[in-house]
Structure formats: structure tokens, C-alpha cells
Amino acid sequence: xxxxxxxxxxxxxxxxAAVGAGGLMLVARNPVHSAISLVIVIFHVAGLFVILGAGxxxxxxxxxxxxxxxxxxxxxxMMLDMRRLPEERVTHRQIWLGIPLGxxxxxxxxxxxxxxxxxxxxxxxxxxxxTVSELGGSTQALAVALFNDFTLPFLGASVLLTAATIxxxxxxxxxxAHEQAxxxxxxxxxxxxxxAAEADTAEPALEESAR
Amino acid sequence: xxxxAWLILITKVLAVFLxxxxxxxxxxxxxxxxxxxxxxRYGPHRVGWRGTLQTAADGLKLGIKEDMIPGxxxxxxxxxxxxxxxxxxxxxxxxxxxxxxVEMGRTIGLWIADLNVGILYFLAMGSLGVYGVxxxxxxxxxxxxxxxALRSSAQVISYELVMGLAVLAVIIYAGxxxxxxxxxxxxxxxxxxxxLIGFLxxxxxxxxxxxxxxxxxxxxxxxxxxxxxxEYSGMRWAxxxxxxxxxxxLMSAIVATLFLGGWRGWTIPGLExxxxxxxxxxxxGVFMFGFFLLRAxxxxxxxxxxxxxxxxxxxxxxxxxxxxxxxxxMAWS
Numbered sequence: 001x002x003x004x005x006x007x008x009x010x011x012x013x014x015x016x017a018a019v020g021a022g023g024l025m026l027v028a029r030n031p032v033h034s035a036i037s038l039v040i041v042i043f044h045v046a047g048l049f050v051i052l053g054a055g056x057x058x059x060x061x062x063x064x065x066x067x068x069x070x071x072x073x074x075x076x077x078m079m080l081d082m083r084r085l086p087e088e089r090v091t092h093r094q095i096w097l098g099i100p101l102g103x104x105x106x107x108x109x110x111x112x113x114x115x116x117x118x119x120x121x122x123x124x125x126x127x128x129x130x131t132v133s134e135l136g137g138s139t140q141a142l143a144v145a146l147f148n149d150f151t152l153p154f155l156g157a158s159v160l161l162t163a164a165t166i167x168x169x170x171x172x173x174x175x176x177a178h179e180q181a182x183x184x185x186x187x188x189x190x191x192x193x194x195x196a197a198e199a200d201t202a203e204p205a206l207e208e209s210a211r
Numbered sequence: 212x213x214x215x216a217w218l219i220l221i222t223k224v225l226a227v228f229l230x231x232x233x234x235x236x237x238x239x240x241x242x243x244x245x246x247x248x249x250x251x252r253y254g255p256h257r258v259g260w261r262g263t264l265q266t267a268a269d270g271l272k273l274g275i276k277e278d279m280i281p282g283x284x285x286x287x288x289x290x291x292x293x294x295x296x297x298x299x300x301x302x303x304x305x306x307x308x309x310x311x312x313v314e315m316g317r318t319i320g321l322w323i324a325d326l327n328v329g330i331l332y333f334l335a336m337g338s339l340g341v342y343g344v345x346x347x348x349x350x351x352x353x354x355x356x357x358x359x360a361l362r363s364s365a366q367v368i369s370y371e372l373v374m375g376l377a378v379l380a381v382i383i384y385a386g387x388x389x390x391x392x393x394x395x396x397x398x399x400x401x402x403x404x405x406x407l408i409g410f411l412x413x414x415x416x417x418x419x420x421x422x423x424x425x426x427x428x429x430x431x432x433x434x435x436x437x438x439x440x441x442e443y444s445g446m447r448w449a450x451x452x453x454x455x456x457x458x459x460x461l462m463s464a465i466v467a468t469l470f471l472g473g474w475r476g477w478t479i480p481g482l483e484x485x486x487x488x489x490x491x492x493x494x495x496g497v498f499m500f501g502f503f504l505l506r507a508x509x510x511x512x513x514x515x516x517x518x519x520x521x522x523x524x525x526x527x528x529x530x531x532x533x534x535x536x537x538x539x540x541m542a543w544s
Contacts, residue, residue, distance in 0.1 A: 032349060036288065039342065059331040067338025068368065071345065075364050078349050078357065137327050139388060 011051055018044035035073045042066045053129065056139040215317070223323050227304050235456045236266040242503050249507040276445035281352055284442070288350035293443070293450035296343025300457035303336035307464045308390050310474045310487030321474075321488065322391065329390040330378055333465060337374070337420060340458065341367045344422075347451075348439035359438025362514060367420055369521045374416035376529030380409040380536040381469045394473035401472040405539075408532045410470045412525055414501075417462035419521070421455060423502055425509035426517060463498035467491060 018041050025037035042065045049058035132141045146154050240255065240263065247254020255262030280289060306329040310321035326332050341364050348360020382388060384405060385396040396402075403410045419426040440451045467473060471494045474487030482489065512520070 030285070032285070032288065036291075036342075036346070055326060055328045056331070059328045059335045063331065063335035063338055067335060067341075067371070071338070071341055071364060071368060074342075074345050074349075075361070078345065078361065139328060 007051055010047070014044045014047040014051070018048070031077050032074065035070055035077060038073075039066050039070050042070070053132070054138045056137075056142055219319060220323070227323060228301070231301065231453065231457055231460075234460075235453060236270070238456060238460075238499065239266045239269075239452075242506075245500070245503045246507050249504075270449070273445055273449045278445045278447060279442070281442045283352045285350040285352070288346050289442075292343050292347035292350060293447045293454075294343075295346055296340065296454040297450050297457065299336040299339035299343075300454045300461060303333050303461050304457075304464075306330075306332050306390055307461070308394055308468060308473055309491055310485075313484060320391070325389060325391050328388045330382065330388050330393065330469075333390075333461075334371070334375060334378065338367075338371055340420075340454070343451075343454065344439050347443065351439075351442035353442050355441045356439050359441070363422060363439060366422075366426065366517060366521075369518065370416045370419035370426075370525075373412050373521060373525045373529055374420065376526065376533055377406075377409040377413040377416065378469065380406055380529075380533050383533070383536045383540050390468050390473075394468060394475065397472040397475060401470065401475075403470040406470065406532075406536070408528065409536070410466075412529050412532070413466060413469065414498075415525060417466060418502070418505060419517070421458045421462055421502075423455075423459065424506040425512050427511060459499060459502050460495065463495040463502075464491075466498050467494035 021037045021040035021044065025034045025041060028034040028037060042061060046058040046061040046066075049055075049061060127141050127145065132138055135141045135144055243265070244254045244262075255265035258264040258268045280286060305323040306326050308320070308322040308325075312318050312320045344363040344367070345360050348356045348358075348363070351357070381393065381402055384402055385393040387393060387396070393402075440448060443451060473494075474491045476486065476490030476493075479486045479489060
């Protein structure tokens with residue numbers, strides 16, 4: 001699969017580390033450890049994207065998934081008091097269903113990869129490496145796809161995401177207003193003279209709702 | 212890649228790394244001198260000639276200090292957090308262009324890597340820096356560290372948006388994500404002239420991202436003792452300190468590259484080969500001095516002021532600035 005020695009070494013390191021960290025994420029008892037393992041997975045998968053020549057995708061993966069989403073996970077997890085969580089068992093009750101299904105999927109993967117000797121031209125997609133380099137790089141190819149070929153779906157997705165964000169804010173605000181009724185000193189403060197003390201009173205409330 | 216290409220690459224990486232290992236020490240000393248002078252006191256003046264060896268003495272002290280680990284802490288995460296702090300700060304230097312290409316047997320660019328997504332790589336590494344803060348704050352199992360980490364993650368995530376908006380405006384002007392191309396695009400006019408607003412936004416965001424005064428709420432000595440790294444001692448604490456300096460230097464370098472024309476400047480007679488590097492370091496130096504100046508003169512923001520400033524003032528300005536930049540660009544082409 002690889003062009004030269006460096007790429008091969010990098011691929012095997014990244015692949016093994018990504019799968020290993022993925023396994024750690026699943027078996028870690030502590031949610032914070034799981035989140036950190038997830039970051040390691042994201043980081044190594046980004047490395048695989050670099051090998052494939054998709055620099056933009058790699059950087060976007062790190063900036064968005066590791067830099068924004070998992071940080072928010074951690075932010076939420078930190079509000080929980082880890083040491084008071086009950087020690088959950090590692091395996092799930094549905095493991096007896098999961099193992100046969102997993103084996104089935106693995107067999108399927110082997111059959112498909114053995115049965116398809118070469119990736120043919122017809123299933124290479126709209127942007128094979130030649131087209132990408134013709135456009136001037138993966139960033140340019142992505143821009144062409146997003147802003148020329150698929151402008152309408154792109155705009156549709158943006159509107160949907162904005163609506164979802166606004167919806168989430170509305171839902172969250174309603175809970176907050178309900179909780180503030182229990183804290184009269186926090187509810188009476190007007191936005192004009194917000195104090196640091198007020199932010200402190202809001203924190204226990206958040207923690208309680210998280211439990 | 213042949214042998215010489217590998218050798219050149221390794222030399223570059225070592226040179227940039229040594230810039231920190233050695234370069235950070237005089238900077239710490241310089242900051243303490245400047246702070247002392249601004250506050251009408253001497254600053255370090257006992258160890259060595261006028262205190263020149265103060266940082267070396269401090270480093271030695273940190274190196275032989277006992278490494279304390281709080282009893283109820285999460286050992287693995289506690290151990291890893293300082294690494295997570297330093298790693299992105301150093302990794303981001305890979306894309307900083309120190310100077311133009313020079314001829315030394317073969318053409319060598321004075322940067323480690325010319326990524327075609329260079330500036331996004333910088334933003335991605337910047338967003339990783341918050342992990343060190345969050346991990347150290349959580350694993351220390353201390354109230355102060357925890358509060359500092361919570362503050363810092365919210366602050367860094369918010370100000371990242373401001374930084375992203377300012378960078379986007381520059382990208383629109385330069386038409387490229389590569390830092391080399393961005394520097395070359397400033398051949399006629401530095402971007403600080405058409406993008407003065409973007410420059411100011413970037414500087415605010417840079418100070419907030421590095422957790423420096425007046426946005427140093429995560430470490431606020433007077434309320435949080437030292438914030439997220441309060442439980443750390445010895446060399447582990449020194450890692451946080453190093454990361455802060457690496458980040459400050461990095462932000463100075465990126466500001467110089469994005470808005471002040473990077474290595475561009477008048478040719479210095481007699482030093483033609485080094486002109487680019489000298490100009491680049493000078494521009495960085497101006498911003499480092501700015502960081503010290505801010506710390507010496509500005510009181511700390513209150514937390515709600517910090518957040519309001521970001522979300523209600525800086526981000527709307529950034530969006531409008533971006534729209535104007537895009538409009539001007541459309542009008543030109």
C-alpha cells in the first residue's frame with residue numbers, strides 16, 4: 001500500500017497506535033481516561049490522513065474533533081466528581097450478542113478485502129489523486145466540491161446546524177431559568193451588574209444537574 | 212529523501228528546539244528586569260553580573276527540587292499533563308518561516324515545513340494546548356487547580372474563535388493557507404495596513420490564549436493561588452513555565468508573519484544573508500516586549516468582563532471585519 005519505507009513505518013505506527021488507543025478508550029473505567037484516549041485516536045487518524053495526502057482533512061480533524069468537541073466532553077466530565085462514580089463493570093450485558101456480531105463483521109471484512117483484488121477506476125470517486133493535484137491540492141479540491149458542486153447541500157447543512165445550535169441554547173436556557181428559581185440571589189442579579197460571585201453560585205447548580 | 216535532506220531537516224529541528232532550551236532563559240531574565248524597572252525596583256541583581264545568572268540558578272533549583280505528586284491525584288494524567296502542555300507549543304513551530312530561502316550548496320528554506328495548510332495547522336496546535344491545562348487541573352484533585360482549568364478551557368475555546376476570524380481575514384487577502392505564501396503576499400504592503408482591525412483582534416486573542424495578563428484568570432495568583440498548575444513542583448512546574456514562553460514566542464512569530472510581513476524588511480548592508488532572520492526576530496521581539504508591557508501595566512479582567520468582551524465585542528467586530536475583507540477582495544478581482 002505504501003510508496004516507500006518512511007510511509008510504511010509511519011502507517012504501521014499510526015494504525016497500531018490508533019487501534020490500541022481505541023481499545024483503551026473502550027475499556028477505561030474512568031470517563032476522563034476514555035476522553036483522553038479518544039484524543040489520541042483522533043490524533044493518529046489525522047496522521048493517516050496526512051499519509052493519504054489529505055492535509056486539510058487532517059488539520060480539520062485535529063482542530064474540530066480534538067480541539068473543540070472532545071474539549072467540551074472533558075469540560076463536562078470535569079464537572080462530575082469522578083471519585084464518587086460507582087465502579088462500573090468493563091463488559092456490557094450485551095457482550096454475548098456483540099462478540100458473534102463482531103466476528104461476523106470481521107469475516108465480512110476479510111472476504112471483501114480478499115475478493116476485491118484492485119480498486120478499479122469506476123469506484124474511485126469524483127476526486128482521484130490526479131484530479132486533486134490538477135486542482136492544486138486537497139484544500140482546493142475540497143473548496144471546489146463544497147462551493148461549486150454541492151453549494152446547496154452545503155448551505156442546507158449550515159442552516160440545519162445553526163437551527164440545532166439555537167435549539168440547544170433554547171432548551172438549555174429553559175432549564176437554567178427553572179434552576180435559578182431555587183437560587184433567588186442568582187436570579188435577581190441584572191446583567192448589568194453581574195459579579196464573579198454570581199458565577200460561583202451558578203457552578204454548584206450545574207454540578208448538581210450533571211449528577 | 213536522500214541523506215543530506217534528512218541531515219538538513221534534523222539540523223533545522225534541533226536549531227528550533229535549542230532556540231527554546233537556550234533562548235527562553237534570557238527572555239525570562241529580560242522579563243523580570245523589565246518588570247522590575249517598570250515597578251521601580253531592581254529585579255534580579257544578585258546572581259552573576261547584575262543578576263545575569265538568575266535564570267540558570269532558578270533552573271538548577273527546579274531541577275533538583277523534589278517532585279511532589281498529590282496523594283489523591285490521578286497519577287497517569289497528572290504525569291502526562293505537562294507533556295501535553297509543551298508538545299503542541301513546540302510542534303507548532305514547524306511551520307514558522309524564520310527567513311527566506313538561502314543558497315548553501317542547495318536551496319534551503321529557513322522553515323521546517325512548508326505545509327499548504329500551514330496556518331490551520333497553527334490553529335489546530337493552539338487548540339490542543341488547552342488539554343494540558345484541563346488535564347493538569349482535573350488530575351491535581353485540588354479546588355484551585357480545578358477552577359483554573361475550568362476558566363482556562365472556557366476562555367481559550369472562546370478566544371480561539373476571535374483568533375480564527377482574524378486569521379480568516381488574512382487568508383482572504385493572501386489567497387493561501389501557507390505561511391510562506393502569506394509572507395510573499397505582503398511584498399508590497401504589510402497586512403497590518405488593510406487589516407488593522409484583524410491585527411488588533413489577533414493580538415487580544417493571542418494574549419488570552421497564552422493566559423497572560425490582563426487575561427491571566429486561569430492562574431490569577433490573588434484568588435486561585437496559581438490556578439491549574441498549583442500542585443506542580445520542580446521540573447514538572449518548569450514545563451508549564453516553558454510552555455508559556457514557547458506560546459508567547461509562537462504568538463509573536465505568528466503575528467509578525469501574518470501582519471508585519473514576516474522576514475521582509477530593508478536589506479541590512481554587510482549582513483545580506485541574515486537580513487530576513489534579523490528582521491523576523493526584531494518583529495518578534497517587539498511583541499515579546501508588548502507582552503511584558505501589558506503584564507506590568509494592566510490590571511486583571513474580571514471573568515464575566517472577559518467573556519462579555521469576547522462574545523459581545525470582539526466576535527461581532529471579527530465577523531463584520533471578515534465580511535468587509537471578503538467584499539473588498541471580491542471588488543478587486
